[in-house]
Amino acid sequence: MTTANDIAAHNVNLDEQHPDAFRYKCASEHVEVVKKLWDSFEDDAVLHDNDSGRFFDPAKIHPADHRGEHFRVTAPLDVVRSRQGHPVIVQAGQSDGGRGLAAATAEVIFTAHQKSDTAQDFYRDIEARATALGRDPSHILVMPSVSPFIGRTEAEAREKYDRLAGLILEEDGIALTKGLTGGTLDLSGVDLDGPLPPDAPTEGMESRQALIRQITDENGFSFRQLYQHVASARGHFTLIGTPGQIADILQDRFENEGAHGFNILPPWLPSGPTDFVDLVVPELQRRELFRTAYEGTTLRENLGLPFPETRWAVQHRLAHAAE
Template structure:
């Protein structure tokens, strides 16, 4: 086998017990410690030593269901604010990127710009913002609204939001803060830039009250795969996290999104596409299958149908049994359109019952699922990279810390043997690790429209 000259990017999608819905019930899980900082620290520092380019923290602004029987059996009811947790992890880690989620639907640009610029300074250039539009009415109800705005309006707001944040990150030249004691000059006035933005959703004067960050701009990550989401990604994202279940669909998504970059005068190497992968690893195929089956067996019946309803965007499945199939017509959600479409198409293509959907999606949640040996998992990764279906993967481990140890001990060496990972951990800022350019300051002195 010829070694690849194309090194992949690896992210760690961090859920403290593991991604599988029943991971917290597994005998190896340290349940009852979902807020224990030491657990997060152990996992992230292990990833820091083992070729992961970043750790990724998803987030929603509240508990996104009112089905008490389901959520009372879910470990997803306790989690840190990502920016707080990543700031705490920053001084204990050396090179790993720190990706935090912040919604454009229920924040203001100035606050988000300041928080991620602060994290970039705290981490010496390792911060990234995962841009999302909130996708649950329960988030809206926690932020003084009855329901979400329409999908298109949320993305229109998001486009302006990201533009303003990027403008605020350009408030200062790199060398603006001279701090000259002899002259008494703290910063050079000509190197401060007032944004002066007035747009459809926001009026933001600026400048940002923090110097230009080590990366110029923290890396922008985006996770939407709908048409609106892809357009936002093509305009402004540098890393895209996407759910793709098979090679053909992944290749199609990759080609179309890369081609869309031309609309914004961007080249293909300015955007890194990273599907999620849910690897269940064993030293033999049978061992991997047994591990997966042990997790599946822990799914509680009361979690099942409400869980599918939730990840379909709140579709009403009341009255259906585990042996039923989805209705032939499902109303399009105002939540996550791309995830609903993916699940509905998968269920239709494979003629899945509701019970089979629960087993299919309780682990990977619509992402690529591979159950097998390190060779099997590396084969899949190499195939997707070679076929131009991915530039890397966001690794969604089933059970922590066990799956982390298996990935590091078995899969990482196999990826290195194939030339898909370097022999030494990449150094530098997150931009440098990902092969992205540092942003030059380019915002005009005064901008009164969307910048």
């Protein structure tokens, strides 16, 4: 719904994508509607009473009854609440609109930052926005994406990176870069071993365009080196090193307000995840930064997120408190 390109718009019967502000306003209402549907059944609505033949208590099933600017939904959802209350709400995006939506609705945020200072700025900005909206910022987890190339030596890790980069076809690298920068760069006849051409600003893609430009400038990449670098992780944080070196960087981000955790993007399958699990996880466990057993049986419990009350439970609680 918040994706900037027209291809996403075509999937919802639009010829072109709506402006950035409209998309995020619509997305905010969409979350409101979905939460109302998830709240259709109160937690104790299902009785399973064989003796009386009552499967549920009709008084504890509620229609969404939503009438908004973009959505009109009446009926209740015909699915009971899950063991998590409702699924964990995950958001990705770091534009101003994306941050606003995340602070208001998200429980986990995927983001992309190459440097510690920008990661910290994002982390603190989300906390400040959530607090201003009356949310507990500890109920929002910032989890940047990381693409790790891991070797038992630096040379082995670099060899893995170079081997994968060498497999990228030129036409795919050009198409990938064009897509990541909003599709407006004129890449016809581009010198692959020259610099990245100037940006043509695209609404809704500003943060990604800035990220791609930052990666280029800070590393002194040619166009070819740029698309090789971003191909595996689409501009997310790429790490190349030994288990200890990877763990050092993750620990620094985690302990210095840069991340609550990480979304691992393995560069390839199936051995990419195995490299991280077998080589980096034991190092993180040695440092007491990674669990050795799960805390619960649901994703919500293992992320340390609270069980969400239904709006009906909140109403009942407030009514009892007022008596």
